[in-house]
Amino acid sequence: MQNQFNFSNIKNLLITIFLCLFSFPAFAEINNGDTAWILTSTALVLFMTLPGLALFYAGLVNSKNVVSVLMQHFALACMVSIIWVIIGYSLAFSEGNDWIGGLGNIFMNSIELETASGSIPESLFATFQMTFAIITPALMIGAFVERIKFSAMLIFLFLWVLIVYVPVTHWVWGGGILSSWGTMDFAGGIVVHATAGTGALVTALTLGKRRGFPKSLTPPHSPILTMIGASMLWIGWFGFNAGSALGANAGAGMAMLVTHISAATASLVWMFIEWKRFGKPSLVGIVTGMVAGLATVTPASGYIGVPGALILGLGGGVLCYLAVDFIRGKLQIDDSLDVFAVHGVGGILGTLLVAFLATSTFSGLGLPEGQSGMSQFFVQFKAVILTILWTSVFTYLILKLTSLFVSLRVDEQEEIEGLDLRSHGEKGYHTD
Amino acid sequence: MKYFIAIIKPFKLDDVRSALTEIGVEGLTASEVRGFGRQRGQTEIYRGAEYSVSFVPKLKIEIAVPDEMEKAVHEALLQSASTGQIGDGKIFVLDLHSATRIRTGETENNAL
Numbered sequence: 001m002q003n004q005f006n007f008s009n010i011k012n013l014l015i016t017i018f019l020c021l022f023s024f025p026a027f028a029e030i031n032n033g034d035t036a037w038i039l040t041s042t043a044l045v046l047f048m049t050l051p052g053l054a055l056f057y058a059g060l061v062n063s064k065n066v067v068s069v070l071m072q073h074f075a076l077a078c079m080v081s082i083i084w085v086i087i088g089y090s091l092a093f094s095e096g097n098d099w100i101g102g103l104g105n106i107f108m109n110s111i112e113l114e115t116a117s118g119s120i121p122e123s124l125f126a127t128f129q130m131t132f133a134i135i136t137p138a139l140m141i142g143a144f145v146e147r148i149k150f151s152a153m154l155i156f157l158f159l160w161v162l163i164v165y166v167p168v169t170h171w172v173w174g175g176g177i178l179s180s181w182g183t184m185d186f187a188g189g190i191v192v193h194a195t196a197g198t199g200a201l202v203t204a205l206t207l208g209k210r211r212g213f214p215k216s217l218t219p220p221h222s223p224i225l226t227m228i229g230a231s232m233l234w235i236g237w238f239g240f241n242a243g244s245a246l247g248a249n250a251g252a253g254m255a256m257l258v259t260h261i262s263a264a265t266a267s268l269v270w271m272f273i274e275w276k277r278f279g280k281p282s283l284v285g286i287v288t289g290m291v292a293g294l295a296t297v298t299p300a301s302g303y304i305g306v307p308g309a310l311i312l313g314l315g316g317g318v319l320c321y322l323a324v325d326f327i328r329g330k331l332q333i334d335d336s337l338d339v340f341a342v343h344g345v346g347g348i349l350g351t352l353l354v355a356f357l358a359t360s361t362f363s364g365l366g367l368p369e370g371q372s373g374m375s376q377f378f379v380q381f382k383a384v385i386l387t388i389l390w391t392s393v394f395t396y397l398i399l400k401l402t403s404l405f406v407s408l409r410v411d412e413q414e415e416i417e418g419l420d421l422r423s424h425g426e427k428g429y430h431t432d
Numbered sequence: 433m434k435y436f437i438a439i440i441k442p443f444k445l446d447d448v449r450s451a452l453t454e455i456g457v458e459g460l461t462a463s464e465v466r467g468f469g470r471q472r473g474q475t476e477i478y479r480g481a482e483y484s485v486s487f488v489p490k491l492k493i494e495i496a497v498p499d500e501m502e503k504a505v506h507e508a509l510l511q512s513a514s515t516g517q518i519g520d521g522k523i524f525v526l527d528l529h530s531a532t533r534i535r536t537g538e539t540e541n542n543a544l
Contacts, residue, residue: 060478214481216484217481217483218483219476219478219483219485220478223478274477274480277480278477280477282477282478284478284479285478285479288479321480324479324480325480328479328480328481329480329481338479
């Protein structure tokens with residue numbers, strides 16, 4: 001025993017020396033394989049918003065509001081890109097304090113052709129992160145469709161990206177407070193889904209219900225568009241989660257596998273629940289389950305194995321289903337496309353459960369040094385609470401501030417006639 | 433001359449068309465319409481929420497025929513559009529006081 005122990009110590013020492021000698025110089029260089037995969041992932045994550053999420057949401061609204069939903073996504077994607085270049089990236093990722101990054105990279109001025117971030121060009125890292133900054137506020141569109149004023153949406157989300165998304169990104173991925181606590185959030189359970197979900201709930205409450213909610217609404221106008229959009233989200237999510245490994249490596253491969261398994265499991269769970277309850281398995285139901293499974297696995301995707309993915313798919317499917325019923329049915333909150341119930345609840349569930357599922361008990365890839373399941377759970381829990389508090393307070397204040405400049409909602413007549421024609425002068429469908 | 437307006441289930445259009453051409457009807461007009469009758473609407477369920485759709489899609493068929501064909505057309509419509517289920521539709525018959533074929537200027541029965 002004693003001999004064996006010594007032997008393994010020596011082996012570890014040799015490995016450490018080997019890593020120090022050979023690996024570090026390699027990591028300082030830009031790696032072609034890693035760069036190729038993150039280039040691909042960046043395109044995949046933008047594809048999630050344009051047109052994935054846009055179509056997913058567009059199919060779920062009335063045919064008189066389909067253009068407005070697509071327009072909101074497109075304009076938002078362009079606006080966030082510019083915010084990100086001017087100041088967002090700098091405040092999220094350059095050296096600052098616990099709460100916010102600095103202004104050292106304003107207009108991305110320190111990014112040069114050969115500047116590296118890990119093993120990829122920093123220009124690529126900044127673009128990859130830009131696509132996350134785009135999809136997070138875009139997810140919130142689902143909370144206020146069919147009634148928000150277009151100009152109000154632009155002002156609100158402009159401020160929201162700077163005051164909610166950018167700081168929380170800095171806390172988790174930019175070396176801020178949550179990262180110093182040791183919070184595990186691989187691809188954005190906190191950064192993306194908890195912020196967007198919470199923001200959506202607050203927005204729905206502040207903005208109020210649509211006319212006719214919940215009794216006399218019109219059903220989703222095209223489950224077909226919704227299925228096409230959802231499928232694009234699924235594919236794009238490979239870039240989102242496996243891309244978050246920031247390299248073409250073993251971690252990326254495992255992240256892709258667990259992402260897929262969780263999505264498939266939650267889809268089936270949702271389908272069977274509806275089949276049992278209403279007698280029919282529905283298309284809108286199964287694809288909603290898919291989104292729930294993907295949101296749930298996101299924070300955990302770099303830390304868990306196959307058993308963890310099955311558990312998250314099952315848990316996310318059941319809990320998000322119950323959350324939809326509870327928020328829309330019981331509380332009667334018109335979070336119109338269930339952003340909080342699906343993204344918020346899923347993202348938070350995955351953020352909390354990763355503390356246990358990353359352990360070897362569930363074939364996970366391990367917790368940070370010195371943590372047990374319970375102690376890590378506490379870290380995760382604190383991180384979720386802080387994120388929810390920050391997001392709720394500032395989302396509410398930003399909405400109130402926005403309402404000083406423009407009314408948040410369109411007038412009643414426009415809501416009845418549809419946003420497409422009155423706000424944008426276009427119709428989604430012409431019958432002749 | 434008689435003018436028929438029949439509201440039928442959309443999937444019955446082909447049956448209705450062949451039944452009518454069999455008895456010598458030489459033209460009809462069909463349009464997609466929405467409405468409700470005793471069938472009321474229908475219920476759809478999305479994400480656990482029930483949506484009542486108060487207007488059901490139907491087809492409206494319009495036919496103009498000489499007086500002596502009224503009985504046969506009525507019978508053919510009744511037979512071909514029926515499923516025996518709720519929502520089969522209605523047949524309305526109106527007196528038609530004039531008809532003209534635009535190309536030739538022919539009128540009345542010659543125009544049908």
